[in-house]
Every structure is written in structure tokens, then in C-alpha cells.
Amino acid sequence: MKKAYRFGYNLYFKDEAFAENLKFVKKNNDIIDEITLFVEYSHHGYWPLEWQKKSSAVMKDRMEQYRAAGVKSVGVNVLATIGHIDEGFDVLPKPPMQTMVGDDGSVSRSCMCINTEEYLEYITERYKLVARSGPAFIWIDDDFRIPRHGVANPCFCPKCVADFSAEYGRKFDRESLVAAINADEKVKKAFDAFRISKFDFVAGKIEEAIHSVDPSIKTGFMTSPEWSEVEWLNRFKATMGRPGGGFYHDDRPNDVIRKGFDVGKQIALFPEYIEDIQYEFENFPYQEFAKSQTLIKTECALSLMYGCNGVLYNAFIGSYQRLMDTVRSRAAQWDKIVTYSHKGKNKGVYGNQNACLAFGEIGVPLAARAEDACALILCGGNVRAMDDEEILNALKGGVMLDGEAFYELSSRGFACYCGVEIENAYNNGMSERFTDSRFNGQYAGYKRDVYMNFWDCYKDKDVYTYRPQAGCEVISNLENINHEMKGPSCTVYENELGGRVCVMGNFFPEFCKCREKQSQIMNVLDFLAGGMPAKAYGDCRTHLVCRESEENALLCAMNCSMDADVNLYAEIKGDYKKISLIAADGSLCAADAERTANGVKITLKNPAPWDYALVLCEK
Numbered sequence: 001m002k003k004a005y006r007f008g009y010n011l012y013f014k015d016e017a018f019a020e021n022l023k024f025v026k027k028n029n030d031i032i033d034e035i036t037l038f039v040e041y042s043h044h045g046y047w048p049l050e051w052q053k054k055s056s057a058v059m060k061d062r063m064e065q066y067r068a069a070g071v072k073s074v075g076v077n078v079l080a081t082i083g084h085i086d087e088g089f090d091v092l093p094k095p096p097m098q099t100m101v102g103d104d105g106s107v108s109r110s111c112m113c114i115n116t117e118e119y120l121e122y123i124t125e126r127y128k129l130v131a132r133s134g135p136a137f138i139w140i141d142d143d144f145r146i147p148r149h150g151v152a153n154p155c156f157c158p159k160c161v162a163d164f165s166a167e168y169g170r171k172f173d174r175e176s177l178v179a180a181i182n183a184d185e186k187v188k189k190a191f192d193a194f195r196i197s198k199f200d201f202v203a204g205k206i207e208e209a210i211h212s213v214d215p216s217i218k219t220g221f222m223t224s225p226e227w228s229e230v231e232w233l234n235r236f237k238a239t240m241g242r243p244g245g246g247f248y249h250d251d252r253p254n255d256v257i258r259k260g261f262d263v264g265k266q267i268a269l270f271p272e273y274i275e276d277i278q279y280e281f282e283n284f285p286y287q288e289f290a291k292s293q294t295l296i297k298t299e300c301a302l303s304l305m306y307g308c309n310g311v312l313y314n315a316f317i318g319s320y321q322r323l324m325d326t327v328r329s330r331a332a333q334w335d336k337i338v339t340y341s342h343k344g345k346n347k348g349v350y351g352n353q354n355a356c357l358a359f360g361e362i363g364v365p366l367a368a369r370a371e372d373a374c375a376l377i378l379c380g381g382n383v384r385a386m387d388d389e390e391i392l393n394a395l396k397g398g399v400m401l402d403g404e405a406f407y408e409l410s411s412r413g414f415a416c417y418c419g420v421e422i423e424n425a426y427n428n429g430m431s432e433r434f435t436d437s438r439f440n441g442q443y444a445g446y447k448r449d450v451y452m453n454f455w456d457c458y459k460d461k462d463v464y465t466y467r468p469q470a471g472c473e474v475i476s477n478l479e480n481i482n483h484e485m486k487g488p489s490c491t492v493y494e495n496e497l498g499g500r501v502c503v504m505g506n507f508f509p510e511f512c513k514c515r516e517k518q519s520q521i522m523n524v525l526d527f528l529a530g531g532m533p534a535k536a537y538g539d540c541r542t543h544l545v546c547r548e549s550e551e552n553a554l555l556c557a558m559n560c561s562m563d564a565d566v567n568l569y570a571e572i573k574g575d576y577k578k579i580s581l582i583a584a585d586g587s588l589c590a591a592d593a594e595r596t597a598n599g600v601k602i603t604l605k606n607p608a609p610w611d612y613a614l615v616l617c618e619k
């Protein structure tokens with residue numbers, strides 16, 4: 001695992017600060033593989049070339065000193081290629097060129113439109129100046145993105161509107177273009193493609209600028225959850241990738257799961273040539289106490305389990321020695337994660353973001369892309385975005401639907417593949433009652449009342465009863481809070497296409513954090529998937545990551561609670577001969593494992609609160 005550290009401008013620019021920083025680096029040299037210098041110190045977009053020239057000279061000197069101190073790899077991170085937000089605009093130089101304009105006509109004070117000659121000249125010259133500082137690599141930050149530049153949905157500046165008009169063959173001004181985009185999907189698609197092509201072009205020019213100075217400089221691109229333009233990686237000739245997600249403090253520790261999953265999904269889009277994949281550990285705006293040492297360990301381990309092979313620590317305002325000690329304490333174990341899992345794929349369910357995250361807290365593992373999924377989880381919005389062919393394909397496999405997703409499918413003629421028809425819809429006073437179906441086991445008869453009118457999430461959402469077709473199995477009924485049965489509400493069905501479909505027509509995917517619903521969901525998923533690749537459970541919330549390759553599988557099971565006295569149980573499907581625990585020091589010891597009908601069950605004794613256990617399963 002590559003351990004990289006990013007230092008901000010104020011840590012290296014002045015001699016005294018740099019002397020302090022160099023001392024810190026020398027002290028921790030054993031766990032430093034790479035240093036990255038932030039070129040700028042604000043998210044503001046415009047940095048005059050004169051400023052850059054001076055700054056590059058200082059960076060050149062600092063990088064030479066790091067190398068002399070034994071740091072193997074030293075490079076830089078251009079924080080502001082366009083500008084992230086409007087920041088420091090009264091204090092920093094005003095961009096002397098067109099800035100981004102929102103669809104409402106608002107004008108950014110910090111972020112530049114990329115579609116002008118002035119910008120192209122400025123940005124290529126600036127990247128050349130950065131390249132002349134002699135970095136081994138240059139990161140292009142995630143402000144190289146279409147949305148989020150301080151104004152709404154840019155860019156609608158006069159030049160962008162005129163260029164698009166010429167390309168589309170119809171004369172627009174800003175107002176008429178916005179109206180046409182809102183009214184006509186064809187115009188919207190054309191404008192989206194126009195914007196992407198401008199970014200493609202600029203990415204290519206930046207790459208040429210960097211490599212015109214030194215062809216050996218590696219380039220890295222920072223992606224974010226909203227990114228999908230793989231072509232940019234190609235244009236930058238990137239070999240380094242940083243999937244992003246924004247997790248700055250552990251006020252809500254389970255956000256670590258969301259970021260891990262978001263990161264995994266971006267990595268799943270990375271082409272093979274992105275070989276250096278660095279997770280970004282952050283406590284921005286550099287608050288040492290924003291994250292506990294325990295969660296630092298868990299966050300880094302999860303990032304590797306979701307496909308990174310390095311971590312870039314962006315956490316320093318001074319000498320944060322405690323972070324270094326934490327990294328040192330798990331470095332050998334993290335190396336093992338990369339060794340055993342980097343070639344693997346995340347296995348589990350995939351689909352609706354909220355549903356996946358809800359499942360991620362009850363021990364259902366998540367896949368990072370649909371191709372690796374054992375079952376798809378679809379909610380209303382997902383189905384609305386799918387065409388008929390995609391829907392039919394989904395219904396050939398294992399699918400779990402919420403009430404709204406089934407409503408959409410039903411209105412488009414797909415009810416026959418799901419085993420039910422809608423009978424009634426309700427918006428108050430309802431609860432769920434488990435049937436004595438095989439999917440409920442010991443929890444048959446369990447009543448689940450989520451107090452549906454208490455929560456905003458059910459404000460505009462109905463719960464349903466259904467008429468089941470022959471062969472459809474009812475797993476829950478809807479019952480009103482006076483205990484009157486209203487009819488089937490959750491069902492499972494195997495259709496004529498060979499697909500297995502579960503309709504969860506009541507409170508889903510929310511409020512699943514009880515063992516009864518967890519058990520029902522896992523049993524159903526086992527059926528939908530023909531056996532889930534893995535699962536975890538115990539007396540608390542659990543997150544499980546399963547990363548599988550041809551030779552082995554690695555499981556990372558997290559205790560997502562404050563309790564120190566809980567056991568976790570992880571099950572994996574497959575013929576694994578050797579099951580080991582990987583300790584904090586990277587050593588392997590035999591796990592407490594027993595055979596099951598289709599795999600192995602492992603008992604994990606008392607993982608510490610918000611810590612994790614690592615299990616290596618070898619064939």
C-alpha cells in the first residue's frame with residue numbers, strides 16, 4: 001500500500017515552516033512513500049502566472065530537499081484548474097477573463113469559464129510553469145468538473161451560449177437556451193455533450209502542456225461521485241486516480257460506509273491503465289480531532305477493500321504525529337489487504353444508493369457495479385431512468401423492488417414478471433406483519449410498525465397491498481395499527497424468464513436495523529441471488545465488504561456500534577480450504593471457522609467499537 005502525504009502551501013512555502021516540516025518527514029520516513037505539495041492555498045480559481053513562477057521555484061527547492069531526505073516520490077497537486085467555489089474573491093486576484101455563468105445569470109467571482117482563448121492560454125502556461133518545478137507527478141484536482149463552480153449549472157456565459165447556438169444550428173440567448181433545455185430532452189442532451197466536449201479538449205491541452213516540458217511526469221486525475229467521463233482520464237494520459245467522496249469528520253461514523261461505496265463505484269469505472277489508486281483521507285479544514293484514531297484505521301482499511309492501493313493523507317496543518325503513529329500501527333496489515341484483494345472485485349448487491357447504504361449497515365455486502373452484483377435493488381427513480389430493454393434484462397436476474405419501483409414497472413406493463421398486481425395504496429396507519437413463509441423462519445408473525453406518519457420519507461410515498469399471481473409467495477402482509485389485515489405487501493416470485501423478483505411494498509429501504517427484518521432480507525437475497533456471496537450479522541450493526549479474486553476472498557467485517565462485547569459472524573459461499581485472520585501486525589492465524597451447506601461460517605470475537613476484523617479465505 002502506498003502511503004502518500006499531501007502538504008499545504010503554508011507548510012512548505014516559508015523557510016521556517018518548511019524546516020519544521022522536513023524534520024517531521026525525516027522522523028517518519030519509514031512510513032512515507034510519497035509527498036505531494038498543494039500548489040495553491042485556496043479553492044479560488046485564478047492564480048497569476050507571475051505568482052506561479054515564484055511559487056514553482058520554491059516548490060522545486062522543497063522537492064529536491066525531500067528527495068535528498070530519502071523520499072522516493074515527490075510531486076504536486078494543482079488544486080485550482082478552474083476553481084472549486086467562490087472563495088477569497090475580495091482578497092485574491094480577480095480573474096482577468098470570462099468566469100462561469102449559471103443558468104440563472106449569476107456570475108462566479110472565482111471560477112473561470114474554460115471555453116475562451118484567454119483561459120486556454122492561461123491554463124496551459126500555468127501547467128507548464130508547474131511542470132518546470134520538476135515534479136514526478138501532477139494531480140489535477142476535482143474542480144475539473146462540469147457542475148459546482150459557485151453558480152448554478154454552468155456555463156451559460158455569452159461565449160458558451162453563442163458557441164452552442166452555432167453548433168446546434170439555432171439561435172439562443174441564455175434565457176431561451178435554459179427554457180429549451182427544460183422543455184426538450186434533445187436540446188438538453190446536445191448541451192450536455194457540448195459541455196463535455198469542451199472539457200475533453202481542455203484536458204488534452206493540459207496534458208500536452210505538462211508533457212511538452214517533461215514527458216516523464218505522471219499525471220493523476222481526481223474524480224468525484226458525480227463523475228462519469230472516463231474520456232478525461234484518457235485525455236490527461238493519467239495513470240493515477242483519486243476517487244473522492246467527502247468524509248471530513250466522524251460525527252456520523254457510518255458515513256465511512258458511504259464514502260467507501262462511492263469510492264468503489266468510481267474505481268469500477270477506472271480503465272486498467274489507472275494503476276496507482278489513492279484514497280484521500282481528509283479531516284478538512286485540518287482539524288486533528290475531527291476523526292478518532294479508531295475510525296482512521298477503519299476508514300483506510302475500507303478504502304483498500306473497495307479497491308484503492310494507496311492512501312493520500314490530506315490532514316496536516318502542522319506535525320500531526322498521532323496520525324503517523326496510527327498509520328504505522330496498521331501499515332503491515334494494510335499491505336496484506338492490497339496483496340490479497342487488489343486484483344479482486346467487490347461482490348454483493350448493487351443498485352439504489354439509499355437502499356445499498358441501508359443494506360450496508362445490516363451486513364449485506366455491496367458490489368461496486370451492476371456486472372458484479374448478485375442481485376439488483378431498484379427504487380422508483382432507478383426504474384424511471386431505465387428503458388424497457390434494461391428493465392427486461394433486470395427482470396431476468398435477481399431483483400428487489402420497493403413499492404414505487406413496482407408501481408412504475410406495473411404502469412409500463414411489466415407486472416406479469418413480478419408476480420403481483422396492485423390492489424390498494426395507503427398513506428397512514430399501516431404496519432407490516434411477517435407471514436409464516438420459509439423466508440421468515442423463527443420470526444414468523446413479527447409485527448413491524450415504523451410509525452409511518454412520523455417520518456418525512458413517507459410523506460409522499462404510499463405503501464401497497466397486492467393481488468398475488470399463482471406461484472407468488474407472500475412474506476409480509478400489511479396490517480393497520482388496529483390489527484386489521486389488509487393484504488399481501490411483500491412478495492417473492494420466480495418468473496418465466498428465470499428471474500427472481502421480490503416486491504417490498506411497504507417500509508423499504510428504511511428502518512431495517514432489527515434482526516427480524518435483517519433476517520428476512522438476507523433470506524430473500526439468498527434466494528434472489530441463488531446464494532449471496534457473503535453476509536455478516538451479530539448483535540449490532542455490521543458492515544461487510546467482500547472482495548473476491550480467482551484465488552481467494554478477503555472479508556472485512558466492521559462492528560458499527562459503540563459496544564465492545566459483541567461477536568460478529570461472517571459467512572462466505574464457496575469452497576475455501578484455509579480461513580485465516582489477518583492481525584494488526586499483518587500476521588496470519590487460523591480463524592474460528594466451521595463448514596456450512598455452501599461455504600464457511602467464521603466467528604469474530606469482540607471486534608472493538610468501529611473497528612474491523614479481516615478474514616482471508618483461500619481456495
Ligand SMILES: [Zn+2]
Binds near residue numbers: 100114
Ligand atoms: Zn462559458
